[in-house]
Amino acid sequence: MAAAAVIRPILYLADDVVWVQGPSGAIRVPDDPVRHCLDCIDDDTLLLGAQILATVDVLAAAIHRAIGTVSGGTEFVPELTVAHPSHWGMPRRGVFEAAARRCADDVAMVPAALVVPVPSSGTRWIVLECAALSTTATVVELDRHGAPNVVSCALAPETGTLDLSEDPAQVTVIDRLVRDAADGRSIEAVYVIGTAADDVLGILTTGIGSTVVSVPPATMVERRSEAQPTDQQDRTASWVSPGPTRTPAPPHRRWHVPPATVAVVVAATIGVAVAVAVALWPVRAPDVSGRTEPLERFEIGSASMHLPEEWGVRAAEPGRLELVPDGVSGRRIVVISVDVAAGSDRVAIARTLERRIVERGPDGPFSGFDPEKEFAGRVGVSYLETPDDQSSVRWHVLVENDLQMSVGCQFREGEWESLAADCEQAVRSIEVASN
Numbered sequence: 001m002a003a004a005a006v007i008r009p010i011l012y013l014a015d016d017v018v019w020v021q022g023p024s025g026a027i028r029v030p031d032d033p034v035r036h037c038l039d040c041i042d043d044d045t046l047l048l049g050a051q052i053l054a055t056v057d058v059l060a061a062a063i064h065r066a067i068g069t070v071s072g073g074t075e076f077v078p079e080l081t082v083a084h085p086s087h088w089g090m091p092r093r094g095v096f097e098a099a100a101r102r103c104a105d106d107v108a109m110v111p112a113a114l115v116v117p118v119p120s121s122g123t124r125w126i127v128l129e130c131a132a133l134s135t136t137a138t139v140v141e142l143d144r145h146g147a148p149n150v151v152s153c154a155l156a157p158e159t160g161t162l163d164l165s166e167d168p169a170q171v172t173v174i175d176r177l178v179r180d181a182a183d184g185r186s187i188e189a190v191y192v193i194g195t196a197a198d199d200v201l202g203i204l205t206t207g208i209g210s211t212v213v214s215v216p217p218a219t220m221v222e223r224r225s226e227a228q229p230t231d232q233q234d235r236t237a238s239w240v241s242p243g244p245t246r247t248p249a250p251p252h253r254r255w256h257v258p259p260a261t262v263a264v265v266v267a268a269t270i271g272v273a274v275a276v277a278v279a280l281w282p283v284r285a286p287d288v289s290g291r292t293e294p295l296e297r298f299e300i301g302s303a304s305m306h307l308p309e310e311w312g313v314r315a316a317e318p319g320r321l322e323l324v325p326d327g328v329s330g331r332r333i334v335v336i337s338v339d340v341a342a343g344s345d346r347v348a349i350a351r352t353l354e355r356r357i358v359e360r361g362p363d364g365p366f367s368g369f370d371p372e373k374e375f376a377g378r379v380g381v382s383y384l385e386t387p388d389d390q391s392s393v394r395w396h397v398l399v400e401n402d403l404q405m406s407v408g409c410q411f412r413e414g415e416w417e418s419l420a421a422d423c424e425q426a427v428r429s430i431e432v433a434s435n
Contacts, residue, residue: 008079010221019217022070026218029066033058041092054368060099067103080104086111086138087155094371101354113138114148115220122188130194133160135174137181154181161200171207191215301337303405306429331419333426334408346399350381376428400432
């Protein structure tokens with residue numbers, strides 16, 4: 001069955017600006033932190049002025065500001081299509097989608113190459129995505145129904161518009177990139193997005209052996225999506241860069257937002273239900289590798305975990321275990337075990353959890369949602385709950401053998417360091433018996 005037509009606003013992030021479709025056309029919303037979010041998408045946190053903030057929170061704030069600008073102050077829209085760099089794999093798209101879901105009930109992710117308007121003639125072309133520090137070449141061709149599809153993608157991770165401006169001879173890298181992406185296929189034209197600098201466009205036009213056409217970002221967000229792009233996202237999952245390892249840019253090319261920007265970021269972030277004062281988790285996890293104290297085993301259904309012997313059970317009921325340390329107040333670890341549908345994985349559980357968090361609205365107690373957070377050597381869903389003004393709960397959710405295990409580590413404000421090692425021990429030691 002053909003996909004039903006869907007008309008939804010499209011959002012596209014470029015250097016220092018967010019483009020979004022408004023009631024009367026494309027709207028350009030200047031936003032300094034955008035470039036830093038894209039550059040540091042593999043990092044959990046960003047340094048903004050003198051503050052460390054979660055990357056997903058800063059990205060959500062930028063999207064929130066753009067949506068608010070075009071909607072006259074409305075902080076939430078029913079549907080939103082977000083264009084992401086075409087070479088991004090699922091981990092990076094997940095961060096972007098998590099940020100967008102704080103501003104929209106239904107978010108569709110689509111490669112930026114597919115929001116470039118389809119040319120009036122030709123069946124195969126290349127979209128050149130020019131960022132400050134890198135360049136992506138994506139081959140797009142029409143299928144038999146006339147719909148654009150991604151065929152291949154190639155990345156030049158160390159050559160971007162800054163390099164071309166400083167050394168025009170670097171265009172040979174881009175020319176080779178285009179040829180590698182084409183892989184012998186005939187290409188009608190190369191469409192350039194992500195830069196409006198005349199000097200860079202001139203360098204590309206001179207140095208690439210193809211017809212080069214600049215695509216204004218306004219035309220990318222003004223067009224209408226003809227169908228949900230979820231199927232295309234699934235089809236491209238095999239060729240996009242998976243990004244499982246964190247490869248931040250070299251130190252001398254890291255971006256640093258001046259302090260004047262911080263106030264804007266923090267104020268807007270609070271507006272999307274992020275309590276900055278408590279959402280700043282330590283950049284470096286505490287070292288517990290040398291711990292040798294005796295451990296106590298705790299069981300909950302088919303799962304078990306180990307904690308230092310000073311921890312004991314304060315309350316227990318089917319599917320829920322509450323643990324507290326002897327002689328210490330203000331700290332506890334809550335473990336919740338829930339059976340899930342056969343074959344459920346972390347991605348499915350993350351979507352469900354995130355939707356429930358969004359339903360609580362911008363004034364809810366949750367923030368810092370991360371669908372793929374590595375903690376205690378394990379990858380799971382993570383978010384922060386602030387039930388009151390005095391304490392916070394750092395939740396880590398694992399999915400294994402059709403069982404969802406949620407570990408909530410509650411601590412008073414400013415006392416995370418005292419609980420961090422035991423929280424790590426709890427998550428690290430979880431074992432789920434095979435079905």
